[in-house]
Amino acid sequence: MPISTTERTLAPRTALSRRHLFLAGVVGLSSLAALGSVAPARADDEVWSEEFMTRPETREGFLVDDLDEWQEENAKFVIAVCTGHGLDESAAKIVLITAIVESWLRNYEPAVDLDSGGLFQQRPSMGWGTYDEVRHKKLAIDAFLGLGDHSAAPGLLQVAPDYADWEPGAAAQAVQISAHPERYSEQLPAAQILWDRFADEVAPYTD
Template sequence: MKILVGSLVGGAALVGSTAALLPLAMMTSMGVSDVALAPVSSCTVDASGLTVDDLDTEQLKNAATIIGVAVSLKVPPRGQAIAIATAMQESGLRNLAYGDRDSLGLFQQRPSQGWGSPSEVRDPARAASAFFGGPASPVKNGGLLSVKGWQDMELWEAAQAVQRSGFPTAYAKWEGLANDVVTKLSGATSTCEPLAVGSWTLPISTGYTLTSGFGSRVHPITGEVRFHAGLDMAAPTGTPVRAAAAGEVTWAGVVSGYGNLVRIRHAGNIETYYGHLSAFVVRAGQQVQAGDLIGKVGSTGNSTGPHLHFEVRHNGEPTNPDPFLREKGLKP
């Protein structure tokens, strides 16, 4: 059984690999960063022949995903066991489409409490990343890595600090199984692909203001709370918009909501989106380099004023552009 575990969140690759997320020596010049990237974008974990008592294939797959995320974030085995025990108690290590009130997924995270949209909390890799938290967290809720002294707590205490369950000590009964899962899966073979390499640059170099970040927000037009999949960079109409990295333009046209949109596919299954443009100067199939002019700031589509809506996606899933770019030495 080969399990692809990985979904890039905040520049930290969510993978089942023994490769650690190493500190990067970052150098920037004129908004462009050339960084030898240590993280990987995704890994295929070969769990063939591995068995864990009392776990079926579905549960083992979800456990492998959680551990892959943990390894990419440099969470030690103790933290991995806490996450596995938590998921066992909350969902039986199953990606549930139901739960108490609006609770969903492996960790029974609640969209109404800031854990993400219903589809996001049912993404096992993203849910695991949110549980662990830390700088790469896709949510603002505090995760395990934000709990002071979690390494020295009883397993149930650490889990409860994140989950805030009505039955805090219930996590303790899964500690033995969780330790067994971590021990067995830590020996699984993994094959990893490198994250997109080369120069990266901010899509707008200067003269912009960040007006909206990644995550849940009150939509400026509808007034509803919705998930915002990128960064909004307000700038005067006509401000140059540049490719964030080398790649191939896969779309240059009108998309509902985005208005005039350019999409660029980069190495490592990374895509960048540039929305609300007043004009674009590239076409689908065109190769571009980091810093190449691709369009100009505008206010097309669902927009309240001139700005660039910038997204980063990995395997089609939105990831927070802010820490992703900071990982490359760039500060949006």
């Protein structure tokens, strides 16, 4: 199911540049210098591109006070999509804690748990969409919320339509059915920081 079999532990701080740290596991540390010209695929007018929404990113760790640019953009995009659907802070925090636990806010490409992938480690074999759809950030967020026509799996608005009355971690678990349900609530302080930090910066995403 969405949970990774790899033990998730907080990575220690590092002196490496945060901008492309996520690529270290893919291209190797010796190649990081060649990536200096790569920038987040988001224009100044807050239009997220298709390349941004489908870009594979490697999970390397999560520190709420030390996000690299891709983690920051993904946090903003989660908030923008939620508000674009007319959903509130409570919904956004449920989505954020889930993405933090499942992928450390990265559009994770390799299947680390059977056929899972993307922000929420959704599995095509469990009805979340195709291989490409679960790795498309907008489609993955919509599927988690229960608003994606491509997904047959029940999302948040199906399993917890009164999510605002739920403990957020319990609502996340109702969607994810994780082997480690306790991990979602642990990330609530981080989700609150992300909401407070970025909610006023991004316009609702409605495309």
